[in-house]
Amino acid sequence: MIEVESKFRSPGNEKVDKVLTHLGAKKIASIQMEDVYFAHPSKDFGKTDEALRLRKSDGGAELTYKGPRMHSESAKAREEITLKVDNPLSAQRIIERLGFNEFCVIRKKRDSYLLDKLRVDVDDVDGLGEYVELEVLTESPERAEQLLDLARKELGLDKPEKLTYLELMLQKGPASKQKET
Amino acid sequence: MIEVESKFRSPGNEKVDKVLTHLGAKKIASIQMEDVYFAHPSKDFGKTDEALRLRKSDGGAELTYKGPRMHSESAKAREEITLKVDNPLSAQRIIERLGFNEFCVIRKKRDSYLLDKLRVDVDDVDGLGEYVELEVLTESPERAEQLLDLARKELGLDKPEKLTYLELMLQKGPASKQKET
Numbered sequence: 082m083i084e085v086e087s088k089f090r091s092p093g094n095e096k097v098d099k100v101l102t103h104l105g106a107k108k109i110a111s112i113q114m115e116d117v118y119f120a121h122p123s124k125d126f127g128k129t130d131e132a133l134r135l136r137k138s139d140g141g142a143e144l145t146y147k148g149p150r151m152h153s154e155s156a157k158a159r160e161e162i163t164l165k166v167d168n169p170l171s172a173q174r175i176i177e178r179l180g181f182n183e184f185c186v187i188r189k190k191r192d193s194y195l196l197d198k199l200r201v202d203v204d205d206v207d208g209l210g211e212y213v214e215l216e217v218l219t220e221s222p223e224r225a226e227q228l229l230d231l232a233r234k235e236l237g238l239d240k241p242e243k244l245t246y247l248e249l250m251l252q253k254g255p256a257s258k259q260k261e262t
Numbered sequence: 263m264i265e266v267e268s269k270f271r272s273p274g275n276e277k278v279d280k281v282l283t284h285l286g287a288k289k290i291a292s293i294q295m296e297d298v299y300f301a302h303p304s305k306d307f308g309k310t311d312e313a314l315r316l317r318k319s320d321g322g323a324e325l326t327y328k329g330p331r332m333h334s335e336s337a338k339a340r341e342e343i344t345l346k347v348d349n350p351l352s353a354q355r356i357i358e359r360l361g362f363n364e365f366c367v368i369r370k371k372r373d374s375y376l377l378d379k380l381r382v383d384v385d386d387v388d389g390l391g392e393y394v395e396l397e398v399l400t401e402s403p404e405r406a407e408q409l410l411d412l413a414r415k416e417l418g419l420d421k422p423e424k425l426t427y428l429e430l431m432l433q434k435g436p437a438s439k440q441k442e443t
Contacts, residue, residue: 131359146359162352164347164348166347167346178312179362180304181360
C-alpha cells in the first residue's frame with residue numbers, strides 16, 4: 082500500500098471545515114497530537130530522507146517509520162509502516178536505549194475528515210500555523226491524483242507546501258529545536 | 263523495577279510441573295513462543311551485553327530491550343523494558359528499516375506458574391532441551407534472593423545455567439544461527 086499525500090497552507094481552517102461539511106465529508110476525529118522525532122548518530126535520517134516518529138495522542142500511541150519520498154507532481158509518495166504500541170513512555174525508552182535521540186517535538190490540533198477514499202487533515206500546528214493535508218491510501222497512483230485534484234479545487238488549496246512539519250520546524254532555526262537529550 | 267531471575271537445567275519438566283502443582287502454584291499460561299533477536303552493525307549487543315528481542319506468541323507480540331546484567335550470586339539482574347505491539351510483522355519491518363538484522367530465532371514451549379511473588383517458567387526449547395526459569399520482579403533484591411533460594415530447594419534445581427538461550431544457541435555453532443537476512 083502506498084500513501085499519496087500532499088500538504089497545503091490553509092486558506093483558513095474555519096473556511097475549510099465549512100466546505101468539507103458542505104461536501105458531506107465525515108468528521109472522524111478531533112485530537113491533540115504530540116509527534117516526537119528521533120535521530121541516530123550512525124544513520125543520518127536527513128540525508129537518507131527517512132523518519133522515525135513516535136506519535137502520542139488521546140487516541141493512544143503509535144510508532145511510524147517513513148521511507149524515502151518518491152516525488153510526483155505536487156504529491157509525495159513514500160513507504161510508511163505504523164505500529165500501535167501500548168505505552169508511549171516505554172516506547173520512547175526502548176528507542177533511546179537503541180541509540181536514537183529525540184531531536185524535535187511537534188504539537189498540533191488535528192481535525193480529520195473522510196470523503197470517499199480521501200482523508201483530509203485540518204491542522205493547527207504550534208509555531209507553524211494552519212495547514213491542510215490530503216491523503217489517499219491506494220494501489221493506484223493515477224486514481225489518487227484525480228481525487229487530490231478534485232479536493233484541491235473544492236477546498237481552495239493553491240499553496241502547496243512540499244516541506245514536512247519537521248523540515249519547516251527545523252528551518253525556523255535552532256531555537257525551535259526542542260529538548261536536546 | 264528490577265527483574266531478578268535465574269535459570270537452571272531442568273531435573274525433568276514433568277517432575278517440576280508436579281511439584282509446582284503440589285506447592286499450590288497457579289498455572290497462568292501454556293504457550294508456544296518464537297523469539298527473534300536482532301543485531302545492529304554499529305552497536306555490538308554482544309559486547310555491550312544488551313539485547314533487542316521481538317517475541318511472537320499466541321498471546322500477541324511484544325518488543326523487549328534488555329540492558330547489561332548486574333551479576334549477583336546465581337541470579338542476574340538487568341533493566342528490562344517491554345512494549346506490547348499490535349502487529350509482529352510491522353514491528354519486525356520497522357526494526358529492520360532502522361538498520362537492525364534478525365540474527366537468531368529461538369522457539370520454545372513455555373508453561374508459566376505463579377507462586378507468591380515468584381514466577382516460574384518451565385521451558386522446552388527447540389534444540390537446547392528443558393530449563394526452568396525463576397523470576398522475581400521487585401524493588402528489593404534481598405527479598406528476591408530469599409524467594410529464589412526457597413524455590414530452588416523445593417524444585418530440586420541444582421544446575422544453574424548462567425548463559426541466556428541466545429548465548430547457548432550461538433555456542434552450538436553457526437549451524438544453529440538461523441535465517442541470515
